[in-house]
Amino acid sequence: MRVGILAASTVATGLIYRRLNHVSSITTNTPLIKELTTFPTAAADANGFRVADPETPLQDITHYNNFYEFSTDKEGVAPAAAGFETKGWRVSVEGLVRKPRVFDIDDLLKISPAEERIYRMRCVEAWSMVIPWAGFSLSKLLNLVEPLGDAKYVSFETLLDPKRMPGQRSDVLKWPYVEGLRIDEAMHPLTMLASGLYGHALPLQDGAPVRLVVPWKYGFKGIKSIVKIKLVATQPRTSWNEYASNEYGFYANVNPHVDHPRWSQATEQRIGESRRRPTLMFNGYGEQVAHLYAGMDLRANF
Numbered sequence: 001m002r003v004g005i006l007a008a009s010t011v012a013t014g015l016i017y018r019r020l021n022h023v024s025s026i027t028t029n030t031p032l033i034k035e036l037t038t039f040p041t042a043a044a045d046a047n048g049f050r051v052a053d054p055e056t057p058l059q060d061i062t063h064y065n066n067f068y069e070f071s072t073d074k075e076g077v078a079p080a081a082a083g084f085e086t087k088g089w090r091v092s093v094e095g096l097v098r099k100p101r102v103f104d105i106d107d108l109l110k111i112s113p114a115e116e117r118i119y120r121m122r123c124v125e126a127w128s129m130v131i132p133w134a135g136f137s138l139s140k141l142l143n144l145v146e147p148l149g150d151a152k153y154v155s156f157e158t159l160l161d162p163k164r165m166p167g168q169r170s171d172v173l174k175w176p177y178v179e180g181l182r183i184d185e186a187m188h189p190l191t192m193l194a195s196g197l198y199g200h201a202l203p204l205q206d207g208a209p210v211r212l213v214v215p216w217k218y219g220f221k222g223i224k225s226i227v228k229i230k231l232v233a234t235q236p237r238t239s240w241n242e243y244a245s246n247e248y249g250f251y252a253n254v255n256p257h258v259d260h261p262r263w264s265q266a267t268e269q270r271i272g273e274s275r276r277r278p279t280l281m282f283n284g285y286g287e288q289v290a291h292l293y294a295g296m297d298l299r300a301n302f
């Protein structure tokens with residue numbers, strides 16, 4: 001059966017037409033992040049670390065999810081992930097590095113104080129959100145393990161444990177979920193290891209304890225619940241590309257000019273808004289990232 005990432009028309013209308021809530025009245029039950037740093041406005045604006053668009057309510061960010069390890073039903077992810085145990089989590093950083101290391105999650109999160117970054121997230125299904133993430137640039141972790149000169153790509157892997165992740169008992173995707181970036185994309189300051197949102201530790205359904213966020217790419221690049229990061233010489237496999245290579249490319253840069261074979265990418269439905277809005281090239285982060293793709297045919301490398 002073809003499930004795949006769904007077409008834009010399947011976005012739940014109940015969520016779309018709900019008015020924006022007052023953010024401050026909603027809380028998550030995950031612990032508060034201590035010493036969350038925020039950037040001064042000028043630095044945040046120049047770096048793309050904080051967009052001015054209204055933030056999507058926490059309720060939507062935590063109850064309208066894609067996380068196939070738990071459910072293919074967006075509203076079913078939160079209840080299915082509710083008992084997921086992340087105690088004792090470790091992340092192995094390995095491959096073409098001088099100092100490979102297995103991090104306990106607490107040590108990994110101590111690499112840098114968490115910073116608040118307010119990013120747009122554009123799903124390939126043509127819905128979008130604005131999410132106040134907490135975390136730090138992936139480059140801080142990569143620099144610590146000292147990549148070797150022949151490390152050209154970074155691959156990422158989600159936990160494989162069908163006992164704890166019931167969706168992995170189905171063959172909707174080949175497990176574990178894997179993703180990848182070119183090394184310069186991985187080292188870009190916007191590329192983030194996120195461990196929280198709205199000032200609290202990541203809810204389970206959003207990829208606890210740590211996930212990737214790459215705001216100029218479609219949301220499926222943002223692999224959740226990471227256990228392995230490996231620096232490699234050649235372009236790694238990625239889950240959605242392997243599922244349907246004509247629909248989901250390795251690069252997956254947000255691009256309103258290159259349609260998905262089954263729907264347009266020119267506009268998007270921001271969750272919580274009533275009208276569609278135009279999709280921006282590189283999701284509005286062109287000033288920061290367009291140079292990474294200078295001279296590249298973005299139609300061929302979608």
Ligand code: MTE
Pocket residue numbers: 005061064065066067068069123124158177205206207218219220221222223224225
């Ligand atoms: N990571 C894993 N391991 N499994 C998934 O199914 N879905 C991806 C991405 N990361 C997914 C994943 C997709 S398609 C999107 S749009 C985002 O997570 C959704 O993140 P959110 O649920 O926190 O909004």
